Amino acid sequence: MKTSGGSAAAKRRAGESTADAVEDGQVVGLGTGSTAAHAIRAIGDAVADGLDVRGVPTSFQSRQLAIEAEIPLVELDEVDGVDLAIDGADQVAGGQLIKGGGAAHAREKIVDAAADRLLVVVDPGKLADRLDRSVPVEVLPAARPVVEDRLATLGGEPTLRSAERKDGPVVTDNGNVVLDCEFGAIDAPADLAAELSSVPGVVEHGLFVNLADEIHVGREDGVDVRTP
Numbered sequence: 001m002k003t004s005g006g007s008a009a010a011k012r013r014a015g016e017s018t019a020d021a022v023e024d025g026q027v028v029g030l031g032t033g034s035t036a037a038h039a040i041r042a043i044g045d046a047v048a049d050g051l052d053v054r055g056v057p058t059s060f061q062s063r064q065l066a067i068e069a070e071i072p073l074v075e076l077d078e079v080d081g082v083d084l085a086i087d088g089a090d091q092v093a094g095g096q097l098i099k100g101g102g103a104a105h106a107r108e109k110i111v112d113a114a115a116d117r118l119l120v121v122v123d124p125g126k127l128a129d130r131l132d133r134s135v136p137v138e139v140l141p142a143a144r145p146v147v148e149d150r151l152a153t154l155g156g157e158p159t160l161r162s163a164e165r166k167d168g169p170v171v172t173d174n175g176n177v178v179l180d181c182e183f184g185a186i187d188a189p190a191d192l193a194a195e196l197s198s199v200p201g202v203v204e205h206g207l208f209v210n211l212a213d214e215i216h217v218g219r220e221d222g223v224d225v226r227t228p
């Protein structure tokens with residue numbers, strides 16, 4: 001699993017806090033990453049105590065965790081909708097997010113956007129006044145050079161993400177590569193998101209604009225719940 005720093009206790013509190021929001025009978029989107037993993041485990045504990053839910057995984061990792069936690073799983077095409085999604089983030093500014101530190105943002109965005117409510121779980125180190133981290137952009141491998149050129153014309157500096165313990169690039173659950181693109185401080189996330197989405201060859205980018213309903217910020221001694 002990718003590790004992203006931040007206090008383990010803060011992540012656990014944030015994850016567990018959102019698991020308490022899950023209600024009987026719901027279809028729940030299961031996000032990816034070290035913070036969402038706490039929510040998945042807590043939902044698994046509730047399932048063991050009798051909670052009746054079905055989970056929609058957003059990645060290989062969240063599917064494996066849900067299997068271990070014995071949460072019944074379904075795919076999006078088997079349900080009428082998703083009641084609630086719980087997901088992590090790499091940076092949060094107001095209600096805007098950068099995601100994809102674990103290269104899972106394409107499936108995450110599909111599930112998070114389909115959900116009636118998206119609860120985001122983070123530790124305080126993820127909070128910022130403005131988004132300024134690099135934006136992960138999942139790209140069809142054959143399109144990488146042309147997408148890199150387009151990202152540069154949009155003012156970005158793309159870097160092909162490579163794996164620590166593998167020669168060559170990170171390959172996503174969808175068989176694509178990831179360009180981490182530096183834009184500096186992002187003043188207009190919605191505009192940049194629309195521009196990135198319009199580039200042929202881009203499968204999905206990690207700007208999640210106006211999707212979050214609640215931000216659960218875990219702290220050493222509790223959880224702050226923010227409504228964007």
Ligand SMILES: O=C[C@H](O)[C@H](O)[C@H](O)COP(=O)(O)O
Nearest residue numbers: 033034035088100101102104
């Ligand atoms: O691709 C990965 C996801 O977008 C994660 O939700 C995000 O990277 C946050 O992960 P973590 O909670 O491990 O910092």
